[in-house]
Amino acid sequence: MLFALNYEHHYMKAVKTLGQFIIEKQADFPYAKGELSRLLRDVGIAAKIVNRAVNQACLIDIVGDAGTMNVQGETQKLLDVYANEQFISALKSGGECCMIISEENEEHIHIDSAIAKDAKYIVAIDPLDGSTNIDVNVTVGTIFSVYRRKTIETKASLEDVFQQGTHQVAAGYIIYGSSTMLVYTTGKGVNGFTLDPSIGEFCLSHPNMMMPEDGAVYSINEGNLGCFQQGVKLFITYCQETDQASHRPFASRYTGSMVADIHRNLIKGGIFIYPSSADNPNGKLRLLYECNPMAFIIEQAGGIASNGHIRILDIQVNDIHQRSPIFIGSVNMVNKALSML
Ligand code: AHG
Ligand code: MN
Ligand code: MN
Secondary structure (H helix, E strand, C coil): CHHHHHHHHHHHCCCCEHHHHHHHHHCCCCCCCCHHHHHHHHHHHHHHHHHHHHHHHHHHCCCCEEEEECCCCCEEEHHHHHHHHHHHHHHHHHCCEEEEEECCCCCCEECCCHHHCCCCEEEEEEEEECHHHHHHCCCEEEEEEEEECCCCCCCCCHHHCCCEHHHCCEEEEEEECCCEEEEEECCCCEEEEEEECCCCEEEEEECCCCCCCCCCEEECCHHHHHHCCHHHHHHHHHHHCCEHHHCECCEECCCCCHHHHHHHHHHHCCEEEECCCCCCCCCCCEHHHHHHHHHHHHHHCCCEEECCCCEHHHCECCCCCCECCEEEECHHHHHHHHHCC
């Protein structure tokens, strides 16, 4: 009964789809030609196709290893490969993207088709984030970042992305969780859309998302504790101490999917850390398609992101698969961690 009432209540309200929202926002930019809007639409289409595969999983034999490795030496999952193909194909046929950088491709991909001749945008993408969770039905995601090509006269080149993350024009993630959501920013706040499978549309559910300044959750792979620098160990000990005034001990929550951990912390407050370690001085996560887009979103929601020394978005990128340590989340928690390094 209660469910029926709430359900009806939802459809009594006007539903705003991602497509409608994008067109409405476009009016804020009088000279915009709708190209970025169409690019975001293309990302949304691929997201729905990947969502279908994630939901059907074992039923369509998309779970398990593909038997190949990516450039970082990681085993590719079938769904890594499938998601990569779907996003590349949607961006190719959309005509607004001239170059793609993907976690799953060693080299950047030029799009030379006739419809992409005047395309302005470059997309860096982690098609499937949290791959190790696919086989066990735990939340996975997609992360994307959009750059504008510097000159339209010459072919897009790596120079267009070898710059600082502050030059991103849009960034977002899709979370394939207990419900599927698309969250994105174009530098004017962060908005979240929940996929309503019954109508096949992402509908505005989280307008103007803001991250709490404080939180009571820390997310880090503590199995690696022995390899962390002293300051990170000190911060973990701080999180575990008892202190009523600061609501400690904090809860430890870490899924192995950056998208899931950051989405939870964005809504509830918290910090996500993937630090450097003795073996991996640059940490694990990649700047172009993991750290930078997440840093852009979190900053737009009022949080901060650092590599331990400088703001993530100020790091100069020199390699498409460049890694960086990351401390990201609620402003007071991240500043506390940084003060201990
Ligand atoms: P991907 O599946 O795209 O390779 O990314 C996995 C990332 C990130 O999502 C997660 O937070 C982290 O790797 C987990 O790494 P550990 O298993 O080393 O903690
Ligand atoms: Mn990832
Ligand atoms: Mn991935």
